[in-house]
Amino acid sequence: MGMSYRRYLAGARVYGCSNCRTHLATIHSMVSRAFNGQHGRAYLFDDVVNVIEGEPSDRQMTTGNHTVRDIYCCKCGVILGWKYDKAYDPQQKYKEGKFILERSLLVDVQ
Ligand SMILES: [Zn+2]
Structure with missing residues (x-):
């Protein structure tokens, strides 16, 4: 992919891409571990870089x-999960603007 600028995260626990170890999110931005992705368990995050x-x-x-x-x-192009733009069910609205990352595609980088 043609993007050379990457952000680096710091914190107690940083999750990265399991393929290239690019930093993606910290434990502080994690909202829930109780999600399912296309490949099993998945995490919901407030913010992903x-x-x-x-x-x-x-x-x-x-x-x-x-x-x-x-x-x-942004580095290796692997699909890591998805972002919720809109939820049609009012009870699911809290997910809007948040991100799902598949647990099996993450690695602890810090
Ligand atoms: Zn990657």
């Missing part, structure tokens, strides 16, 4: 219909 967002698409999930964007590692 060093990702590229794809085009929005509507996806039917167990918790209803959502508009989401796949998110890609």
Whole structure:
């Protein structure tokens, strides 16, 4: 991918891309561990860095219909999870603007 500028995170625990170790998120921005991704367990984060967002698409999930964007590692291009643009169910609105990262695609870098 053509992006050379990357941000580095510091903190008690930093999660990175399991493929290239680019920093993605810290434990402080984690909202929940109780999510499921395409490859098993997944985490919900308030804030994620060093990702590229794809085009929005509507996806039917167990918790209803959502508009989401796949998110890609800015260095190696691996799909890491998705971002919630919109939740149609009022009870799911808290997810809007937040990010899912697949646990199996993360590595502890710090
Ligand atoms: Zn990567």
